[in-house]
Amino acid sequence: MRDQDRAPLADTADDYRLPKNVTPRRYDIRLTPDLKAFTFQGELNIAVVVNEATDDVVLNALELEIETVSAERGRKSLAAKAELEPAKERAHLRFAEKLSPGEWLLKIAFRGILNDKLHGFYRSRYQDASGKTHLAATTQFESTDARRAFPCWDEPELKASYKVTLVVDEQLTAISNGGQESERKLAGAKKEVVFKETIPMSTYLVAFIVGEFDATAPVDAGTPLRIVHVPGKESLTGWARQVGAFSLKYFADYYGLKYPGDKLDLIAIPDFASGAMENLGAITFRETALLADEKSASRAELERIADVVSHENAHMWFGDLVTMRWWNGIWLNEAFATFMEMLAVDAWKPEWRRWESFSVSRAAAMSTDGLRSTRPIEYTVRSPEDCRAMFDILTYEKGAAVLRMLEQFLGASVFRDGIRLYLKKHQFKNTETGDLWDALEAASREPVRKMMDSWIFQPGFPMIEAAPAADGRGLKLSQRRFFYLVEDNHQLWHVPVMVRVKTDQGGSTHKVILATGETTLDIPGKLEWALLNEGGHGFYRVHYAPALLAAITRNLGALQPIERFGLVSDTWAATVAGLGPLSEFLKMARLFTGETDINVWRALIGAFAYLDMIASDADRPAAVRQPR
Incomplete structure (x- = not known):
């Protein structure tokens, strides 16, 4: 849903x-x-x-x-x-x-x-x-x-x-x-x-x-697929029909299992409380999440329909064919469908760079998860009210981001093999969260259950602090829980850290699971600069020592847009949390005058909008004041 x-x-x-x-x-x-x-x-x-x-x-x-x-x-x-x-x-x-x-x-x-x-x-x-x-x-x-x-x-x-x-x-x-x-x-x-x-x-x-209701003629999506609507709105069904057919075929191929129903109707309902609901074979949608005039709709409207249709189609396997045993596992249904919608839409419209724009959703989840009042992704569910309470940004966006982090660490093909193993073994049945970790562990031979339990069953997320090793040939990494208001906390995560470095011997990438409070990553050659959270998909923030921050900001051209977004977002979060001076953030921000990526600008403008809101007249430069 x-x-x-x-x-x-x-x-x-x-x-x-x-x-x-x-x-x-x-x-x-x-x-x-x-x-x-x-x-x-x-x-x-x-x-x-x-x-x-x-x-x-x-x-x-x-x-x-x-x-x-x-x-x-x-x-x-x-x-x-x-x-x-x-x-x-x-x-x-x-x-x-x-x-x-x-x-x-x-x-x-x-x-x-x-x-x-x-x-x-x-x-x-x-x-x-x-x-x-x-x-x-x-x-x-x-x-x-x-x-x-x-x-x-x-x-x-x-x-x-x-x-x-x-x-x-x-x-x-x-x-x-x-x-x-x-x-x-x-x-x-x-x-x-x-x-x-x-x-x-x-x-x-x-x-x-x-x-x-009227229905469009069925299209072949591996099964007959129709868009159902109230009379007079057939002209608004073309976009949903395209993405519906593409994503259903995409998922059948990705999962390695045919669609489990005998037909699929995507149904636009005039009064509908949610965005959509993944009823097997008869998915119901709020009209605005399914119908649109392709010629006049904005990119945001078309992207939302593509996201929601793909999300619900992903559920036909992950949620419908294989279902959680009890409602504490609903996070996995929704997080995985959110993850899969990104994969499908990115494959359908690669020019949208959907994973890069998902960075904004990940950052929003981090803003919530950085509060003391946050909750674990999975927690005990007893009553019907508890069930309904799980449909929030931590279930969807944080859950999807954690899955994306795991997929990137294991490798996309290995991750897919684990998903196929899970679905084939448990089709028509019910599972617990750990059943998925076991399948991914069997496919990857990595300690997936131990790693993921640390992300699912405790609230918050870590900040990884990076500093040059004493000999200048390695990286000292340490972790602690990120809070906006700093406090003592001894939580630890099994953090799959992805690192890209440049040394006097060239560039290289490294993977390390940071499971303790700190470790040192050995790097061949003298370190010139280092980027943590390489690829930008980790659900953790990075705080660089001043020398490392200066080095990476001198090499912004070597970073992907999603990595530049993370650099701005993380540095601003560290500033708000009092871990670095505002002057350090402003010095870095001045280097982005040539930035062309909209998501990076969203991070920069968000920070400056906050500063504009809290700055008093006395804090503003006299040079900008107009003479009377």
Whole structure:
């Protein structure tokens, strides 16, 4: 999902986790929405496995009325009474006798409301060009809102397949995760639309969309891909169709696995709370994240659509095919999709230099992560509120930046091999964060788990201080946690430091994992200048000793734009944190008068805008004052 303040942790995880004595295997869902009354009627058959004999089947349900419940096994049929527990968003199906272990079929009739909350199964309202109001019904289930649409085991680990049937007014379009299997007319100007059964997936990825929608002709993206929109907006679909087809093919090749669905619809919804949502086969988008007039849209608007479409397409494998076991792992879904969107868009439009502009996002994440109030990327998640709180800049931008740092350290092809190993081993299943590190470790033979645990499970990030070794032939490197307000802290990271140096013997690059407080990097030859964070992808700041800073600023032409951005950003951060005098930053900034990269200028202008804001009249040179 593309695009929430942290909530306090709940008492215990057991207050929200379901018992595992009964688990689902397959849902057969039949829904009849009423767009005039804002209600829906549902019939649900769930193939379950009773793992331990029980007379109390517990599942999730919220804002639903459960009318009848029974369980069938062969010729045996047992009725149950449903008791709702709204505080815990649960329903108890209480039977007169225990269900014995084995396979059973639960049959549930229920009803619900098409709410106006933009989550669950909700109503969407929009006006056409003539001012006429139209209504649609759509879904947004992540993190824990499938329970508002049908009784279910609404936890990501409890995967099942879904067979969906929608009964709608005959003039409306109905869409779900699978391709359409059949359609037939019913009495009362209704029609029944049946969709193909899905792969095993989590409840939060299920989708139903009903309304007046049109769809473009499908394009071949390895699977049929369409852009779905309200009538009159087909002219705005071309850009999304291009990037959608490119990125889906790109990911199938990168992951080494074919797309896991039977079709892919990219659906523009008039009322949508998030940027987009990665429902398998039926991705929903805010209209502005999918539709645009290529001739009049700005570069920023087109880039956002390319980013968001690629992000959601990446999820079809990483998140949908392989899913985190519990919501503490949602960071990996979102961080990895953000990382992959950059790869795909950079491959599609290399002239955009997308990884260089991502430096601005990385710096924004560092600004948040440099505060005492920051959090680790992964932390304990107990309640639904905790789930929603993870969708922030640390999950997306910091997470993606840390993955990019790892990819660059291991090498792009080795990193890809590890991803392929992970997806192939765990497809259709659920994982923990460590499962990915294990796959990357197997592919690279590097201590990936130990390295990455230091980045994922503790807050903040390090500043690497660099100084010439005493003999002038090496670099002394040390680390400590970066704070804007300096304080004692003994955190250590396994920092994959990338270094480029120039000596009297020529240039060379070096890799070192700085796992202790300090180390010395041996360098052949007499050091002329050194650049730490070579390539600009590390999630750490660099503070150079004065002699090293002077040497590197005399050689700005040897730096890539992304490296110059990092030099400005890091030196300014060190200045704000009181680690270097303002005069040192200003002296360096004067050397950038010939700079042509927009992102470097963003870093420079940001620093000077801050100075302009805090400088008093007395601090400003008298020479610029105008005579009276």
